[in-house]
């Protein structure tokens with residue numbers, strides 16, 4: 126009764142299912158979404174000024190690829206996300222590990238960080254424009270502010286979570302304090318740090334749109350704002366879809382990175 | 392070779408260890424028993440100066456641990472490098488999370504040999520493999536710690552300390568986090584160590600192990616060493632009511648829940 130048992134597995138919490146089934150389910154959900162989309166648009170159920178047909182979005186894509194503008198906009202957004210994200214991570218990871226491990230660093234940073242991380246970055250956008258102008262630096266700053274303090278708190282938690290016994294075991298084997306930070310704490314935090322990057326990368330993609338809606342002359346957020354003024358729903362959909370797609374790609378990247386770099390973690 | 396004189400330890404207002412006097416001879420195996428919260432872990436950590444004790448003194452091979460005498464007779468914290476020199480004579484195994492997860496089993500054992508002892512890679516590798524052989528895990532040399540069972544991880548942790556050839560080994564409930572069927576293999580390795588003459592201080596709830604392997608058992612309660620002596624004297628004839636009650640609870644629990652008699656955990 127192979128069928129019954131497969132069915133049983135699907136209904137059992139946390140039971141594994143065959144790879145092929147995982148893949149088919151993943152593709153299946155898209156088929157359903159696209160089918161529903163096609164159904165409501167081609168049938169005229171929803172008017173095309175609110176929801177474009179799949180073909181309209183595709184042809185918008187083709188024409189924007191044709192004149193080269195799409196690549197420019199994708200690259201423009203990706204660049205902002207990348208710079209903001211890398212800058213933020215480069216500072217937040219070491220600082221967060223220190224914050225989670227050294228009481229003084231924690232006492233010093235905690236009040237400030239917990240104040241800053243509740244401020245909505247959107248409220249800062251006008252200020253950034255005033256201070257920095259409307260160049261790419263401004264958009265990078267938005268990303269940075271949007272994720273930096275959150276990253277810091279998450280990493281501090283990860284490093285606090287490293288078992289004291291692991292650290293003590295290292296001391297009894299002759300480790301110096303500096304070794305404990307660089308050779309014990311940092312590696313022990315790595316799996317958590319990569320997971321954290323995966324999560325905050327998603328936020329970075331959200332903030333890039335916020336940044337571009339206000340002040341930009343290229344990027345996916347910018348074209349969708351421009352398209353809204355011209356009632357080009359197909360372009361808006363295209364840009365939303367692309368952001369999702371790019372998010373999916375970066376997500377897979379971090380998943381792979383996690384597997385590669387920390388195959389030792391469970 | 393390890394001695395505590397009038398040692399005490401407070402956490403804020405809370406006195407966790409009071410006036411601990413303790414002297415451990417070479418090749419002696421001392422088991423530390425006592426109820427939860429009695430200060431066993433704190434005592435063990437203080438003996439390795441992972442906790443800085445407040446009053447009294449601890450000597451390792453005659454050297455004051457953790458403090459230096461200033462010229463005016465007062466004591467000051469040792470510099471970290473001196474501390475790790477005195478500590479070098481000790482190995483310690485914890486309840487869990489002993490191994491560095493990002494290094495293979497072999498690398499775990501080699502790491503301190505390379506970095507702390509400054510051994511050449513080949514020599515470190517040979518020594519590490521030989522030590523792993525001793526705990527019966529040479530064939531797991533290339534595995535990641537997370538892929539091993541808890542019992543195997545503890546045996547690697549023992550091998551890792553052992554490879555540094557410590558004069559004394561401290562164990563803090565090395566089998567408490569293990570599934571019952573994995574306890575035996577770890578105790579077996581520890582017993583073998585004891586038979587080879589290793590000096591050991593073991594915090595444990597395994598009374599069978601204490602009965603068979605320990606030269607001396609210390610009963611700790613509320614930060615005091617209430618009673619000590621050879622295991623059989625202590626177990627058969629407890630003097631203090633607290634120890635009698637502690638052993639009573641223990642035997643009762645084991646007769647209720649365990650098929651095999653508690654004292655037969657370590658097989659010959």
Ligand SMILES: Nc1ncnc2c1ncn2[C@@H]1O[C@H](COP(=O)(O)OP(=O)(O)OP(=O)(O)O)[C@@H](O)[C@H]1O
Pocket residue numbers: 402407425426427428429430431432433434
């Ligand atoms: N870092 C700390 N800060 C404050 N109090 C502590 C700290 N560590 C331990 N204590 C307290 O010291 C007492 C002794 O703790 P300890 O861990 O040494 O007990 P134990 O005998 O090892 O118990 P168990 O059998 O549960 O491991 C407990 O009351 C505990 O709450």
Ligand SMILES: [Mg+2]
Pocket residue numbers: 431432433564
């Ligand atoms: Mg304890």
